[in-house]
Amino acid sequence: MTRPFRSRRDFIIRIGSISATLAAGGVLSACGGDDDNAPGTSPDDGSSPNEPVRFDYGVASGDPLADRVILWTHAKYGSLDTASDEVALTWEVATDPAFGSLVASGETLASAATGFTAKVDATGLQAGRQYYYRFRAGQHVSAVGLTRTLPAAGIERVSLAVFSCSNYPAGYFHAYAEALKTGAEYAVHLGDYIYEYAAGGYASGDAQALDRVVDPAHEIISLDDYRRRYAQYRSDPDLKQMHAAIPMIAIWDDHEIANDTWREGAENHDESTEGVFAERVGAALQAYHEWLPIRTDASSDLQKIWRSFDFGDLLSLHMLETRVSGRDQQIAISELANPATAAAATAQLSATDRQMLGSAQQQWLTRQLAQSGATWQVLGQQVLMARMQFPVSILQHLNADSLTPDAQQAALQAIEAYLTAKATAAQAPQLLTEQQQALLDTSLNPLLGYNLDAWDGYPVARETLLQTARQLGKQLVVLAGDTHNAWHSDLTLLDGTKVGEEFATTSVSSPGFEEYLSGFAPEQIQQVFLGVVDTLKYLNSHQRGFLLMEFTQQSTTGHWYMLDTVKSRDYTVTLERSASLA
Incomplete structure (x- = not known):
């Protein structure tokens, strides 16, 4: 029975x-x-x-x-x-x-x-x-x-x-x-x-x-x-x-x-x-x-889970471990903003030996990239590699350490001032005020990653990785998650040279910016990031779903599928965007 x-x-x-x-x-x-x-x-x-x-x-x-x-x-x-x-x-x-x-x-x-x-x-x-x-x-x-x-x-x-x-x-x-x-x-x-x-x-x-x-x-x-x-x-x-x-x-x-x-x-x-x-x-x-x-x-x-998968001669997928085997401790925005700790935190952030992968994994990845003859070299890893840098004038109000309603309102004013200065510089630079010129001067208003748990917190390690791909002549595609939002960005060296593109998936169920930045409408968040970050092509900050990546010899295409809700058994799914790298 x-x-x-x-x-x-x-x-x-x-x-x-x-x-x-x-x-x-x-x-x-x-x-x-x-x-x-x-x-x-x-x-x-x-x-x-x-x-x-x-x-x-x-x-x-x-x-x-x-x-x-x-x-x-x-x-x-x-x-x-x-x-x-x-x-x-x-x-x-x-x-x-x-x-x-x-x-x-x-x-x-x-x-x-x-x-x-x-x-x-x-x-x-x-x-x-x-x-x-x-x-x-x-x-x-x-x-x-x-x-x-x-x-x-x-x-x-x-x-x-x-x-x-x-x-x-x-x-x-x-x-x-x-x-x-x-x-x-x-x-x-x-x-x-x-x-x-x-x-x-x-x-x-x-x-x-x-x-x-x-x-x-x-x-x-x-x-x-x-x-x-x-x-x-x-x-x-x-x-x-x-x-x-x-x-x-x-x-x-x-x-x-x-x-x-x-x-x-x-x-x-x-x-x-x-x-x-x-x-x-x-x-x-x-x-x-x-x-x-x-x-x-x-x-x-058990920590050594970096490994490669060769899909014929079409793509090589290199899975990276960015957490426990080599990563140095994260630096908080508050440490960079505090005059008492700023000098030490800045030196730590830019240190040439600051690690994300660790030397053993970096050497392994260099060998894998050099030996692979596949058309596409794909990095499967956790956190955003593309630059998501904001001026300090905005980050002093809006960062992971400060997401209160008052901070978000102050950030809105700082964002408007910065974007206005940026638009004026592009269209009529002769009209820039002294205050606007100061906002655009990175020596006075430095650019910092808004999330220093990502590769923005490990700039030398990122530059080393991207330079390696460029020197080897590889077509680089990076996959990322972690943020609960969907992104598509150019991957660039410090001198602005493009070496590949990043396709980042939203979350399966974890909330995104719609919860953290509740004082902003999703359209505002998108406009702000697209306006501030020059290498960013796409952002969806409020929907859950998945990313479908399609590879051919001619192109790599990302399809972002979004759900209207994860709070109900009844839902709809939509192909929200497709973008290709040829």
Whole structure:
């Protein structure tokens, strides 16, 4: 007889499993990960009688190469809420959904040591081929997933769905399922796959109404905490559907650990109350490697996740780690504005040894760029690389340290004065007043990045990277996330030379400028940024969604898809903008 669901959470997870299977084109087999086995029935592998094996978080694949791909699942006996023994699994890869033509198979375990997750590297596959895969524990069978390997040379087109910043309590994950409708072949996640905050924390105002209050309720710090948070996120039916349908190439950002993480600490970590930061990092990264279909480095160094993916001779995707392996501590705008700290902060900001990637990763990237013969060199990384610099006359009122209504009103006046001076200089410079000339004089009114957690806070490291691409003669495309807004910008050297373009995705659910700059209408925010930042081509500051990147030998095109809401099950999706780099 069918065992009743122990909780509404169980019910939602199970429905999500079925949705993922149907989306992947598979069918639930007789047991299919369900728990409708008759009491006393024993799987043919001799596993625990009376306890069915549950595959409650579906299946996933990732890190595809031309001849292999990582396959993932979570398997447990009985209830999600009870301890269980390790589960012996058989994994299978086939060219047909009925698994009549197996091309690879093997054995693996889901055990307490890995939080009952299981990952295998399925090898011996053909390039550019779609495959079906599943896991079995005796008669118990997971949902069927679809994956594909990377193409060989001669490929004409590749499409990537790009995601960032999926915050469970902030709203539904519609973007994941909608991306599948575009025909995307691979997914790229640029970080903030989960958030670490407690219930009632960041972006949780509607969590109870949406039935998306985080688990555990406290801020996550321990390994068990991180595992539970990943499990909750992976219960989302849209996320499960996406994972079951296409392989993902992922990188973490800060919230998989703690807000504004750097090499030795984070803004959202207090060692006096939350323990040694390195221990928290270790727990967070272990859970990440357990729950994401990522290929762990042969060195077993969990921080070393920079890696490259060659899509034939069309593009090379280089995934960068910008948080814990090399990044120096961020500098606050307030440190630069305070006369008592300005000199030291300015020297620190411009130091030639100031690191974002670290020397080992920078050397690796230089080698990868030099060795690749692909048409497009694509950097998959977290934070904005393009210059987002504002004059100090504006930043003294409007920055991450000061977003009060009064500050926003003062900033509006400063913005109007600066843009008026800039327009006058372009149209009738002879009419510039002395005050306007001072506003445009960067020695008197310096330009600074509004967000120093991004590459604007590491200007020498950025210049080094961009100069490397230019000297190697590479066509550079940078993908970014982090900001919860959508951007398209030119990438330029300090002398103004263009070396590529940046395509940045909005968030899956986290709020953007519409929440932080509530005193500005979205149209105002767009006009301000486009007016101040000369290299900026596009900004959407108020909608959630995803970015679809299409590559051909002739061009790279970004398509920004936007949702009208993430607060309702009823929503619409619109192709808001497309832009190409030829």
